[in-house]
Amino acid sequence: MPRLALTCFALQLVLRVATGAVWCYDSQDPKCGPSMWKDLAQGCGGDNQSPINIDRHKVQRDSNLGDFHFEGYDQAPPAMWKLSNDGHTVIKRGESMSEHINITRGGLLEKYRALQFHFHWGNLKGNGSEHTIDGHQFPMELHLVHMNTKYKTFREAKGHPNGLAVLGFLFKVSHADNSNYNTIVAGLKNISHPGDFVDLASTFCLNNLLPSVAHLSKYYRYQGSLTTPDCAEAVVWTVFEEPIAISQSQLNAFVNTLHFRTNGTSPVKMTDNFRPPQPLKNRKVYASKDATISHSTMPSASLPLLSLLLALLVVYFLGPS
Template structure:
């Protein structure tokens, strides 16, 4: 009897703390779920991201529409220096995370870095991923003179001055992303084969696989790395941190309709819903809010076409003379 009374008393004393503990755990699960509970359509699509993630409503958001007549020439945007970009990835993994197809280096792969390119610091490669459309008239996140492209690939790098991605996301120069735009071609692009051959293995959301065939990051880049566009922006997915120095190469990389269709066969799964094709995983373009988009010189040092504002100044100066 005494044991029962003591046990009941103990339970009464601990009840508030127990409920707090369970509530805390449940809140943690709910917050974790909310952090990933976004997609590219309906009530959790891009139009609603600013309400769900405050930073998505900022003034330096990405992607953007790059208008060639309005970009400014910057002579300080020199050529990139790539380290280990020409060495094969031997331990890479491919993953379907429900939002994109992502390729990450393994622990056995040496660090790959970019330097120069008009940036003050060195950046280390973290992962690459893709954005594509349900048809070949759309898919890219960045537009050029209002035109979309069927696929866009992002090489994501972290500033080596910051030890963690969380720290880097708090800094304006925390990340550097190289964006590659793809153009439709009649022939398959063999450089993409090691990745595309594994898409069937990661068709279902959450699936991962080792890449069987080694490939180099260099093989996925455009032939001409200059000129390129440069602007300050953000992640194009939540939490939309404004921590990215963007480089968008002007030259394109080819891809066939057959290869694009294999991307469109990848699946995503909403909770309680049957799996469906993962397509149109791109964010609409964002306002510039006064930001300036710059362009480097061509690789042969020939100046690109001047912006409309520069032409107006030169015309006025000529009339004055």
């Protein structure tokens, strides 16, 4: 079996199976949902867990967080994209995520090779991104998972804080379909149940799934974890500021078409497959050179009045008696 296939097989086992324990989302069964994961996998109760809320009033600017170099993102792979339902999400992995698809720079100290991408979403009435910005949850989130090329296996990589680099992209709903997602959306009907997989009708460049290049220099960086058990704290996270636009009907295709893995006989719609934000604790969140940082909410027109008030107070307390 080729090395990449072995790596992706290991990724499937570790990312989606909680070391022998059964885990799920609250929409499946609250008894094995995210609040219970720390009892199923000790790592899920760690100090550097993901996702988080990104508070733009508290992020710190890091001028070293510049542009990424996306190697191979502009090339459609020769093999077909294979999409599957793994019982928790819709995921793309396998040989077509070949070794020529890598990321460097963007504040990363190593080269990271693409392994897979997958999605998290909510329901027809609620949002479902994992990361939030200033407390706002988005309709859906895309994760592109990469492994540090200095490590030979996924198991080895997840034992190091710099072992993995995940790019997180948030979504917003627009009036028009995003044609770059038509192929994926069309394939969903063929993977309705866990274990289903399909070769998509056409292949495409990964760049097609992302916001325009002009927006890829705006992102936030922090040290975190996988967002599913075993929640290994081995991820350099990058969450991009600019959402990807898709239509409501495209979003509904994720919500209405797919089903979770269950122990019962009745299928359960795959909705709300996200982990809520985890405590930041002692970590810092950094903003790239072009990302938005929120400053004081005090209107600028109030500043002269504040200065005048301070001057009057100084005169009152320090002036002649």
